[in-house]
Amino acid sequence: MRAPSLDRRSFLTFAGLAGATAALAACGGPSTSGGDGDAGGDIDYSGVQPASEITWWSNNPGSSEEVSRQIIERFQQQNPGIRVNLVTAGQNYEEIAQRFQTAQAGGTLPDLVVLSDVWWFRYYMQRSIVPMDPLIDAVGIDTGDYREQLIEDYRYDGKLWALPWARSTPIFYYNKAHWAAAGLPDRAPQTWAEMAEWGPRLQGAGNGTQNAFQLPALADYAGWSFQNNLWGAGGAWSDEWDITCDSPESVAAMQFLQDAVYTDRWAGVAGTEGTTDLSAGAVSATIGSTGSLVTVLESSNFDVGAGFLPAGSVSGPVCPTGGAGVGIPAGIEPERQLAAATFAAFLTSPENTVALSQATGYLPIRESADISPLLAETSLRQVAIDQLDVTRTQDRARAFFPGADGEIARTCANILTQQADPQAELATLKTTLQGIYDGDVAPNL
Template structure:
């Protein structure tokens, strides 16, 4: 069954979340997912811009982070610099788990009666659940109160958090997937020192890599499926003209011939060509150890790869497919936001720190330490790229990114269902068409029961 497509102008990506916020059961949104349960909130119309006139910042605030990209050390350095720059506000960094899901659970528990943070990491996929719960504050009043000009943020990143005429988070640890390779392995195989332009081209290179590099585990290592399949495999799907769903609609297309073609290519790489494997934990660690010649991983993994690898590491754009070579790359990562149920004094103090945290100088410092992209246009990236030339690739690729499929980011629990289907195909040799047809039924079930009734 094919889901009806919205008529032209009927519903945009942003309008969907606006409608969802107005009536969609947040408890239903959280069902089938590993994140927090939420309650329905009536937030029709544009949120009121809060007035912080005369509000003095609190003296002490807490920042909950999952330390994405092993960023705890550099984040603490930025906090220390903030303390040196002024004496009114002290920031305490709290490690609230190691994943976005960990923070979601802890933040939800705090809503039910615990101690809330004053600012919190918000995944680009998870943040709207907090919005639906009415548990985060629109930041526009704080922008005004602090004379905070947001025009310098990269629009592709800031716009991810703009809904219903308000801004709900500020981009911080933002990323795209990159194609990483072992330059020594490529040289030994007589291959060009670049990322392949298409996956078909890499399939031609793979036997040469295995032949030229004794003891090689795999020419390519697919990312660990949990948390990555739904995200990174959009690249493969888009390259064939497929997708988890049709562009900017809820028409689930994961079982269409083009989508089946993309996943069949990956399955053949594992089982027929035997040049690819599936990472058990982290494919970038497998690359860094020299066990594989190439992989796809987040820009947030770049610095970690370079620290561990004993060889020159290449980084390039994601390969395209037989139908499309651009844009075939999604963005990802996280921003930071502020809880609603804290005192205005704490909200002002938190915003003051976020402004400092994401300043041009500090977004550059954060990028240098982690590999995430600088989120400010005015950040002088020359120092960054001179130290780490590979980081320029992530900045350049940003112009060739595409919004993620609605089926992944707007259907609650869909990302895990995608990972489960990919695991059946890539680790159990399940039939591709059968598994993707089953996945379509699951996704349509989520849409029909939890989303469609609320779109009117």
């Protein structure tokens, strides 16, 4: 159950108490009425000298710590006046967000922090991150060179609140040997209807699998990849600020997935990660992040295929963006903010986006980046790059509502592991999401 939202004054009192982090975690995420910084006010950085030392908080997404340290070393060689300390501030996006929230209530703030797709907006509402625009001007970042689909995710109220960094989309992974055994063409299914035809053929091909297809682990951002299913059917978790998760189209999308598990029996649900099940040969196909590409290839002893997410019954191919960017806290001195922006510009440079992509599978975020080394290493990277042309900004109910991703995951779990009625579950979800919007979002816009 979601706890009542706290107003700004009571939150600051509450967050200073011992055990605040645990209490906030029990609420499904930090309150959105935290710091007193003015995130909307632009700072004049003219005449400001960058600080000599900064701290970067990261959760090292996609096992990126080694490449991050290499980037830091190159930065310090070119900028000997700024030392960068990399701190592993959490094992995932949720843990780093909790630590950042705790620091808002009186701890030591970082100078640069990783902000995932479902966490940055609550910090905008808290006024605890600064707009990047004046810093972009101060350090001379060419925002026109970032891939538009990836940088515009961080724009709200006419300002940019983060820079893209470890950005990803879900893609369709499959076992080519299993495909061949079933007599299927060497490609991903073009539509979900086609996958429903292929599923039984894969099940009967003697591949020794648990399931032909493995739905992503529900606790692992099910609301992210399932946007493809909802959008393809003409539904969505929300339309701007309007909650639409219980629309007939959304219900039909979730009913299709439930039927694939319980009626037609060609799909299952991953316990931890669908890509792990694929690499182990337990399933023939799954959907996973592009950030998992290198791990999937290295851990599989078969030829891996990849393709766009399947289209639905209403729209053509459509895919959500995802992953993380980097932002700068409002509660630190301008000198630290300027030094952090100087490093962020280097971190997200064309050369370093290639280095990150090569080590992990995350998308190259700069248009001018030379991606030929990436494609020479594996042509599958081209799939993710090409799929950017059919990406769509995520539904606000999933990305902007605090704690909503967890609520969506619980609903999906009820439908897909408990065989609960999709219509009833999504109606309940709508009530929950509306409560989050009314209590935690609308008052802070």
